[in-house]
Amino acid sequence: MRDNDFEASFELISMLADGKIHSGRELAVALGVSRAAVWKRIGKLAGLGVDVVKVRSLGYKLPKPIEFLDVALLQKNLSTVIPGRAVSVEVVKQVDSTNLALLRRERSTEESAVTCLLAEQQTSGRGRRGKTWHSPLGENVYLSILWQTQLSLNKLNGLSLALGVVIATMLSEVFGINAQLKWPNDVLVKNKKIAGILVEVDGALEGPLRVVVGLGLNVTTEHETTEPNGHNWTSVRAQSERNASRTDVALNVMSGLLLALHEFERLGFRAFRQRWIALDAYAGMPVQITSHEHSHTGLNRGVDENGALVLDVDGVLHTISSGEVSLRVRA
Ligand code: BTN
Secondary structure, eight states, X not given: OOHHHHHHHHHHXXXXXXXXXBOHHHHHHHHTSOHHHHHHHHHHGGGGTOOOEEETTTEEEXXXXXXXXXXXXXXXXXXXXXXXOOEEEXXXXXXXXXXXXXXXXXXXXXXXXXXXXXXXXXXXXXXXXXXXXXXXXXXXXXXXXXXXEOOOGGGXXXXXXXXXXXXXXXXXXXXXXXXXXXXXXXXXXXXXXXXXXXXXXXXXXXXXXXXXXXXXXXXXXXXXOOSTTOOOBOOHHHHOSSOXXXXXXXXXXXXXXXXXXXXXXXXXXXXXXXXXXXXBTTTTOEEEEEOSSXXXXXXXXXXXXXXXXXXXXXXXXXXXXXXXXXXXXXX
C-alpha cells in the first residue's frame, strides 16, 4: 500500500474504531470525499487485516472496537522511570518488525539514551527460532526497547529469562493473572502462551552492545494453534477480571522491563534466578529438549546462574543453554 493510501485507510479506521455504525454519508463528510470514495477505501481495509461489516441501509462498522495506544500517556509516565537514563517512547501505526526497526537505527551518541518503539501492527513480526509473530492491528502490545550497554555478550546470559520473570510478575500483581514461565522465556497462563520475548544484540563480543528487547504480549488475541506441538494462545482480556486497556498493559509492562534492564545491568541473572525457579511451569517434570540436531529427555531441575536449563538425565545433571532449542513436556 502506498503511503497516501495507507494514511487514508488509517483515517477511516480511526473513525470506525469505536465499533459503532457510521453511515457512508457521515464518513464521506468527515473525510471530505464522495460516498463512492468511502466505499472504495472500505474495500482496501481488508489489506490491513481489518474486516468491515456493512449494516444494510445504515452504514459500516468494525466487528469489534479498536483501541489505539495513548502515546502521550506512555511518554509522560515512562520518560523518567530509570534513574539517570532518558527514555523516549515512539508509537508507529505499522512497521515490519519493531525489533528490526530499532536494529536498523544508527548507534546513538547519547550512550545512556533508551528508545522504546511500539507498533499498532507489524507486517513481519519476528518470533524465536525463525517463527513469525502474529501481530494484528490494534489488538496486542508489540514493543521493542533499544538499550545501549558497555556489558560484554557473556554478561547478557539469562537476560531474556529475567525479562520473563518481570512480565509474569506484572501480570500477576497488576492484572491478577496466574502466569508462569516455560524455559527459556515463554510466558504461559493455564498452559497457553500469552507473551514471548525476543532479544537481539548488535555490537562487539566484549561490548559495547546495542540490545534490542522485543516483547509480544497478547491483550485481546486468542487462538488455537495450527502448528504441530505448538501452543494455544490466550490474552490479558481473557484471563483478567480487570478490563485492561492496551495502554494500561503497555505502561505496566514497559516500566517493569525498563527497571529490570537497569537491575540486570548491575546484578545480572543472579538477581532474578530464584524468582524464575518459583515461576517455572514445569518444575521437576519430565521434559524433552529439541534442537536442530539433538533431542534430550530428562527431569527439569530448574536453571543455573546463567539461565541454562538443568536437565537430570538418569541422575546425571546436564546444562543446556537456550540458543536454538525448544522445550516440550513429556506426557
Ligand atoms: C517468541 O517467539 O516467543 C518471541 C516473540 C517476540 C515478538 C515481539 S513483537 C515485538 C517485537 N518485534 C518483533 O518482530 N518481535 C518482537
